[in-house]
Amino acid sequence: MSERDIMEYDVVTVGAGPAGLAFAIRLKQLKPELSVCVIEKASAVGAQILSGAVIEPEPLNELLPEWGKNPPPVCVPVTKDEFWFLRDAQRAIKSPLTPPQMHNHGNYIVSLGAMCAWLAPQAEALGVEIYPGFAAAEPLYGDGGAVCGVRIGDMGVAKDGSHKAGYTQGIDIHARLTVLAEGCRGSLSKQLIAKFALDKDSDPQTYGIGIKELWQLPPGRAEAGKVMHTLGWPLNTQTYGGSFLYHLDNDRVAVGFVAGLDYADPLFRPWEAFQQFKNHAMIKELLDGGSIVSAGARALVEGGFQSLPKVEMPGALLIGDSAGLVNVPKIKGTHQALRSGMLAAEHIAERDSSEGWDAKLRASTVVAELKKVRNIRPGFHKGLWVGLANAGWETVTAGLSPWTLKNRADWSSLDKLDAATAATQPGPTAPSAQQPAYVERSLAPRDRLAGVYFAATQHDEDQPVHLKVADPNVCVTRCTEEYANPCTRFCPAGVYEIVDDAAGKRLQINAANCVHCKTCDIKDPYEIITWTTPEGGSGPNYQNL
Numbered sequence: 001m002s003e004r005d006i007m008e009y010d011v012v013t014v015g016a017g018p019a020g021l022a023f024a025i026r027l028k029q030l031k032p033e034l035s036v037c038v039i040e041k042a043s044a045v046g047a048q049i050l051s052g053a054v055i056e057p058e059p060l061n062e063l064l065p066e067w068g069k070n071p072p073p074v075c076v077p078v079t080k081d082e083f084w085f086l087r088d089a090q091r092a093i094k095s096p097l098t099p100p101q102m103h104n105h106g107n108y109i110v111s112l113g114a115m116c117a118w119l120a121p122q123a124e125a126l127g128v129e130i131y132p133g134f135a136a137a138e139p140l141y142g143d144g145g146a147v148c149g150v151r152i153g154d155m156g157v158a159k160d161g162s163h164k165a166g167y168t169q170g171i172d173i174h175a176r177l178t179v180l181a182e183g184c185r186g187s188l189s190k191q192l193i194a195k196f197a198l199d200k201d202s203d204p205q206t207y208g209i210g211i212k213e214l215w216q217l218p219p220g221r222a223e224a225g226k227v228m229h230t231l232g233w234p235l236n237t238q239t240y241g242g243s244f245l246y247h248l249d250n251d252r253v254a255v256g257f258v259a260g261l262d263y264a265d266p267l268f269r270p271w272e273a274f275q276q277f278k279n280h281a282m283i284k285e286l287l288d289g290g291s292i293v294s295a296g297a298r299a300l301v302e303g304g305f306q307s308l309p310k311v312e313m314p315g316a317l318l319i320g321d322s323a324g325l326v327n328v329p330k331i332k333g334t335h336q337a338l339r340s341g342m343l344a345a346e347h348i349a350e351r352d353s354s355e356g357w358d359a360k361l362r363a364s365t366v367v368a369e370l371k372k373v374r375n376i377r378p379g380f381h382k383g384l385w386v387g388l389a390n391a392g393w394e395t396v397t398a399g400l401s402p403w404t405l406k407n408r409a410d411w412s413s414l415d416k417l418d419a420a421t422a423a424t425q426p427g428p429t430a431p432s433a434q435q436p437a438y439v440e441r442s443l444a445p446r447d448r449l450a451g452v453y454f455a456a457t458q459h460d461e462d463q464p465v466h467l468k469v470a471d472p473n474v475c476v477t478r479c480t481e482e483y484a485n486p487c488t489r490f491c492p493a494g495v496y497e498i499v500d501d502a503a504g505k506r507l508q509i510n511a512a513n514c515v516h517c518k519t520c521d522i523k524d525p526y527e528i529i530t531w532t533t534p535e536g537g538s539g540p541n542y543q544n545l
Contacts, residue, residue: 004151005171009035009129011348012149012175014136014188016040017049018112018334019320020181021119022063022341028126030349036128037173039150041135043458043537045120046113048516049183050212050298050545052244052256052331053112054078054104054227059338064122072118074111074544076248078104079225086232090281100395101329101373104227109246109254111214111544112334135533139188139316140172146314147192149174155535158462177354178316179344181337184299185518187533189322198309198318204409205324206303206377207522208241211274211492212256212545213454217290222251229331234276237384239263240377243277244331245286252293253286254545258331260302261410261490261523262381266417266483270519271297271448271492278443287443294543295445295454297492297517301326301333303407305367305374312357319344323361327369328377329391340366372399378407414525416482448494452513456541457493459512459534466534467495467509467520474526475507483525490523515540 011027013020016038024036042048060067081104083095120130137153149172156167180189184207193199226247235241240260247253257274278287301324308325311318319325319340326333340361347360361367375394380387394401445451469475476498479485487496493513499506516539521531 004169007037007171007173009037009173009175011036011177011179012173013038013179013181014150015181015183015186015320015322016042016045016120016130016132017116017181017183017320017337018119019322019337019341020179021116021123022059022338023179023181023319023345024128025063025119025123025126026342026345027348028123028128030345032127038123038128038130039134039136039152039173040130040132041533041536042132042539043541044117044132045130046115046117047132047541048539049113049116050210050296050542051112051334052212052246052254053110053334054107054246054332055110055112055115056107056332056335059335059342063338063342072110072115074109074114074248076109076225078107078109078227080223080227081105082226082228084228084230084282086230086277086280086282088233089276089279092230092280092282099329099391101327102229102331109225109227109248113542114544133537134170135536136188137170137533139178139192140174142315144314147178147316149178150188153533153536157464157535159464161464164462176315177348180316180318180322181320181341182322184301184321185521185531186322187531189318190521192313192316193309193318196310196313198311198313202309203303203306203407205301205307205309206407206410207261207299208258208302209261209270209297209490209492209517209519210256210258210300211271211295211297212254213295214293214544215253215255215287215290216293217251217253217287219251221286221290222247222253224249230277231384233280234273235259239265239268240380240384240387245283253290255283255287258300260380261299261519262408262413264413264415266414266486267489269489271451275443275445284443292444292454294456294545295451296540296542296545297455297515297519299518299522302328302377304328304377305370306378306404307407308362308367308370310358311361312354315354317344317354317357325366325370327373329373336366336369339364374399375401375403375405378405381405381408410522411525411527414483414486414523417484448492449513452493452515455493455515456543457513457515457539458541459514459538461512463535463538465509465511466532467511467514468530468532469507469509470528470530472507474528476505479526480505487520487524487529490519492517492519496520
């Protein structure tokens, strides 16, 4: 094996999301002499960014004071907030009050992917080098064990490990500082949190799965600037989650559904529950006659203050969703990502080291915001009604409770199959794993593979499978008996199948379908699935999600 080429920078940032780009821009504003590069695994900046997204503009105002003169291509001021409780497939109750954390006056509905694509050239104008299509496959370590950069994954490797005609060896990027801005459940962040035991003093991180579609509606139907959230149907009262509808300009609407990955029912199907939600009488009336422009899915961080790991290690630091900074009651993380990136850049400009970053972040408004709402999300572990009552109390007392509720790992929350009864099924009921009984659907897409199509997912099928299962035998023995293979249901893209043919029962991984949501890495009850980076440029290519 030939020696790898090396590129050297002062700082390498992994991930061209809002945190990574804000960090790079702010650092070059403060220290233009530093060499800074940003590595992005997607084929283009923003192509794999998926978020609601309603953003608070204050951090952007600080980072780029003139941004309003040349705003992102999708940027609609919020004009109206609505909050609904869906009782069943027909009925809905509009709340007379919008929860205080969800007031959006002064905020903007954006496509976060389009916003990142808009931020990238502004970073480049300052001298930041951005490389989309290159996946940071593993961290590099110096002689003393400190992180000293990242290795870019090889290109042109066949599924059997041999080198194809277009094989290109990945380069090593060396840097004095490595900034991890990979977003939720980043593969390098996960490795480094474990290696340096950054989470030993925090609760387990918790997550949700968010599924989103962008719809083009018939003329005159959308109300640009309208923000609508719902609770209730098709989820039962023991399953955390809800939906959003954000009305954009040009008769477009972003429709999304979130389910907490601490759900207990092994037969629950998040993607199908989302399709049921769209067929609620009120929602179907809005969408009927429209068409899907783009669709996708992504895990989102929900743990908050008590799940915040230590965010510094020798040679590297964590920012944004890699650190777990989403404010769940607000249903927002972009302002936290931007601000944490800017704060990290200011810290590095002052200290030229990752040392002290954890203390600086914990003393900032970013963590103060998380601490104030720390008990709201875990309050829903005891169900919707207890959760709402607790949320009201925590809001009234401004988070001054002397206690902090605990988080538990999502993989540990599934009931064994004998405890999952039809009476407690959230979303689509499933009398058996083989014969799911869904409600009749009429709105597209009708199956998960159609959803993969709308995500424009592309992988070269002749590459190593990037979803690593430590012991596939568990899947067709214990997991079949105990949970009826929940990976075949929680994956929104049909990646996992249990096949029973002449060769016997086995797990089949359709890796080319993967939309990089990371749900399997989080929810697998045996913790034997590991998501790793596929060849750079592979995966979904979202349009304005």
